[in-house]
Amino acid sequence: xxxxxxxxxxxxxxxxxxxxxxxxSLSPFDLLVYGLVFIAPIAPWxxxxxxxxxxxxxxxxxxxxxxxxxxxxxxxxMVMSAAFPVAGSVYAYASxxxxxxxxxLSGWALLLDYLLLPTLVYVICAVAIHxxxxxLPKPLLVAVFLAVNTTVNVLGIESTARLSIALLALQLxxxxxxxxxxxxxxxxxxxxxxxxxxxxFDAHKVTPSLIFGALSLAVLSFLGFDAISTLTEEAKGGARxxxxxxxLSLVVAAALFIAQTYLASLFVLxxxxxxxxxxxxxxxxxxxKTVGGEPMRWSVSILGVLxxxxxxxxxxxxxxxRLIFSMARDGMLPKALAHVGARRQTPARAIVLIAxxxxxxxxxxVNQLELLTSMVNFGALTGFLALHASVIALFMVRQKxxxxxxxxxxxxxxxxxxxxxxxxxxTNAKVAGLAWLGVGAIMLVVIKLRGGxxxxxxxxxx
Numbered sequence: 390x391x392x393x394x395x396x397x398x399x400x401x402x403x404x405x406x407x408x409x410x411x412x413x414s415l416s417p418f419d420l421l422v423y424g425l426v427f428i429a430p431i432a433p434w435x436x437x438x439x440x441x442x443x444x445x446x447x448x449x450x451x452x453x454x455x456x457x458x459x460x461x462x463x464x465x466x467m468v469m470s471a472a473f474p475v476a477g478s479v480y481a482y483a484s485x486x487x488x489x490x491x492x493x494l495s496g497w498a499l500l501l502d503y504l505l506l507p508t509l510v511y512v513i514c515a516v517a518i519h520x521x522x523x524x525l526p527k528p529l530l531v532a533v534f535l536a537v538n539t540t541v542n543v544l545g546i547e548s549t550a551r552l553s554i555a556l557l558a559l560q561l562x563x564x565x566x567x568x569x570x571x572x573x574x575x576x577x578x579x580x581x582x583x584x585x586x587x588x589x590f591d592a593h594k595v596t597p598s599l600i601f602g603a604l605s606l607a608v609l610s611f612l613g614f615d616a617i618s619t620l621t622e623e624a625k626g627g628a629r630x631x632x633x634x635x636x637l638s639l640v641v642a643a644a645l646f647i648a649q650t651y652l653a654s655l656f657v658l659x660x661x662x663x664x665x666x667x668x669x670x671x672x673x674x675x676x677x678k679t680v681g682g683e684p685m686r687w688s689v690s691i692l693g694v695l696x697x698x699x700x701x702x703x704x705x706x707x708x709x710x711r712l713i714f715s716m717a718r719d720g721m722l723p724k725a726l727a728h729v730g731a732r733r734q735t736p737a738r739a740i741v742l743i744a745x746x747x748x749x750x751x752x753x754x755v756n757q758l759e760l761l762t763s764m765v766n767f768g769a770l771t772g773f774l775a776l777h778a779s780v781i782a783l784f785m786v787r788q789k790x791x792x793x794x795x796x797x798x799x800x801x802x803x804x805x806x807x808x809x810x811x812x813x814x815x816t817n818a819k820v821a822g823l824a825w826l827g828v829g830a831i832m833l834v835v836i837k838l839r840g841g842x843x844x845x846x847x848x849x850x851x
Contacts, residue, residue, distance in 0.1 A: 411622045411711075412546060412734035417630045419550045420617050424638025426553045427613030427704045429697040430560050430645045434689060435513075436610070437653065438663040438672025444603050445594045446587070446660065448650040453589070454600065455607025456643035461803030462773050463614065463639045465780045467632035468795060470618050472783060474628035478618040478708075479772040479779070480716055486783035487775075490833060493721050495775035496712060497829030501822060502612070502768030503709035504743070508750040509765050510702040511535055515755060517694040531751035538703045539744040542710065543737050546623050549707050556700035563693060564649060567677060567685065571652035574680040580656045588654035605810045610646065612769045613701070614639045615776075616708035619715075656680065706747070710739040721836060767822030770811045777804040 403409070415423075433440070437448060444451050469482040479499055484492025515530035541548045575582045617635045624630045653676045663669040671690070678686035714736035717726035730737045777800035784796035811819075 409622065410729040410734065411714075411736070413623055413625055414547050415550060415620055415624045415630075417624075417626055417634055419554075420620060420624055420630055420634035421638050421641070422550065422554050422557050423620065423704055423707075424614045424617045424634055425642060426557050426700040427616050427708070428611060428638065428642045429613070429701050430557070430642060431564055431649075431693050431697050432610060432642075433646055433650050434673045434693050434697075435670075436606075437650065437676075438669035440603075440606050440610075440650075441654075441657070441660075441672060442662045442665075442669060443606055445591075445599060445662075446654065446657075447589065447591060447594065447599075447603075448654055449589050449647045450595075451603040451607045452610065452643055452646040452650060454603050455611050455646075456639065458604055458608050458806045459611045459614070459639055460636075461799050461806065462776065463636045464795070464799050465776050465803055466615060466618055466635045468780055469776065469783075470621055470628045470631045470635070474621050474631075475715065478615065478712060478715075479776050480712060482779040482783075483775045484719070486779035486787070489719075489721075491775065491778075493716070493833050493836075494826060494829050495772055496716050496721070497832070498768045498771035498775070498822070498826060499712060500709065500768065501825045502765055502772070503616075503705055503712060504746060505750070505765045505768075506705045507535075507538075507702040507709070507743075507747050508754060510698045510705070511747070511751050512755050514694055514698040514702075515751075517691055517698075521691060527755045528752045531755060532748060534699060534702065535744055535748055535751065538699065538706055539740060541703060542706050542740045543735060545735055546620070546707070549703060553700060553704060556696055556703070559696045560693075560700070563688060563696065564645065567681070567689065568649060568652055570680040570685060571656070575652070575655060580679050581659060582655040583658070585655065585658060587658065588651055601809070604806070605813050608770075608806065608810045609766050611639060611642065612766060613704075614642070615769065615773070616704060619708045619711040622711075706740065706743050709743045710736050713739040713742065764818050764821045767811070767814065767818050768825070770807050770814070771822065771826070773807040774804060774811070777801070777807070 433448070433452070440448050440451050469486075473481050473485055475481050478496075480492050480496025482492075483495040511531045511534045512527070514534055515527040518530055519525060519527045541552050574580070575584070614635055617631055617638065621628055621631050626633075653673060656676050656679050657672075663672045668675075674686050674690045677689040681688075713722060713726050714729075716722045717724055717739070726739045726742060727736070728738045729735065780796060780800040784790035784792070790796045
């Protein structure tokens with residue numbers, strides 16, 4: 390029988406044939422922290438120059454557009470986490486709304502994002518530290534960062550939450566110092582800074598092509614809030630807490646993005662662009678030096694990378710392990726990966742597997758930052774498409790819902806936005822992503838030929 394939206398959260402995971410094995414210990418605050426850490430409040434620091442050039446100086450506008458665009462996806466996550474309060478995120482939603490084959494491929498697509506994101510972050514951290522201490526090999530740095538985060542994840546979700554809170558606090562302190570220096574610099578007119586609305590909206594520069602171009606940048610900046618849904622079985626408040634934290638983390642991150650980039654933009658009002666290459670890549674560091682001297686530039690470039698990078702990789706590993714656990718529990722991956730340790734109540738085998746894969750990828754791709762960056766978003770965007778399709782399939786097709794706005798209009802708009810971004814992604818990202826999906830399709834055929842797991846849709850309808 391199909392479980393209605395309101396009954397899913399109340400019934401718990403037992404209604405879907407599972408036992409509560411993971412430890413329910415995460416408060417709504419923990420979930421909010423998790424989402425913010427995954428997004429990273431200081432994420433604009435590393436991309437400011439590129440976004441500045443693409444938006445003709447209207448960086449805060451990009452993040453306003455991003456908030457509006459991603460609200461539709463966040464709303465779909467809220468709806469589906471309430472209907473299916475189980476770990477697995479889009480994999481679980483698509484499996485039970487559209488079919489197990491689509492669900493498997495959706496989960497497989499998300500794995501591309503979740504597997505490559507920690508690798509990308511560790512490589513970025515290693516490159517930053519290696520630049521200061523060239524005697525330290527980048528592969529060694531990747532291994533050290535990975536070992537620390539894997540240990541914390543194995544110790545339990547509470548350990549992950551505690552370290553996430555600490556790293557988030559450090560990011561916010563650093564951000565507060567930067568914004569405080571900006572306000573002081575603004576008061577003294579440093580570098581010609583003065584209050585202006587042009588970074589938010591300049592009628593002479595805004596064009597449809599600029600807005601749609603900014604859309605792709607804006608959406609990608611927010612990727613990560615969706616991973617909160619992988620912790621549904623470990624949240625004290627269940628699906629309701631997950632849905633609330635998903636939307637709130639998106640809004641809070643957007644507010645921080647808009648505020649900090651607006652202040653930073655006031656110190657480059659006379660610029661039309663940053664030179665391609667190193668100047669664009671270090672644009673925010675240049676502004677940091679303008680408002681706070683060399684110490685602030687060093688803090689932003691080194692401490693900022695470490696605080697945000699290690700935190701993001703920590704939560705990414707946790708999310709990936711839960712996704713693998715969920716797929717293995719359903720027999721779509723080796724059953725051994727669904728093992729939950731009795732003491733820590735964590736999917737330790739899945740966590741260790743993720744660490745091993747990340748180590749190999751990190752060592753092999755330590756000098757391939759551009760390739761990693763171009764590939765990391767394909768999986769998340771493909772998963773978002775499946776999410777919106779799942780809302781329509783479950784409520785409009787299967788349950789004949791008459792809530793046209795929530796169950797049809799919102800997911801349709803969200804689907805269109807994500808599809809636009811995905812179509813306009815870099816060619817090498819699309820080629821690599823489609824190749825990954827091809828491997829997943831082959832695995833799915835093998836699973837089916839070997840007996841596989843009975844269709845989850847059929848289970849619910851019996």
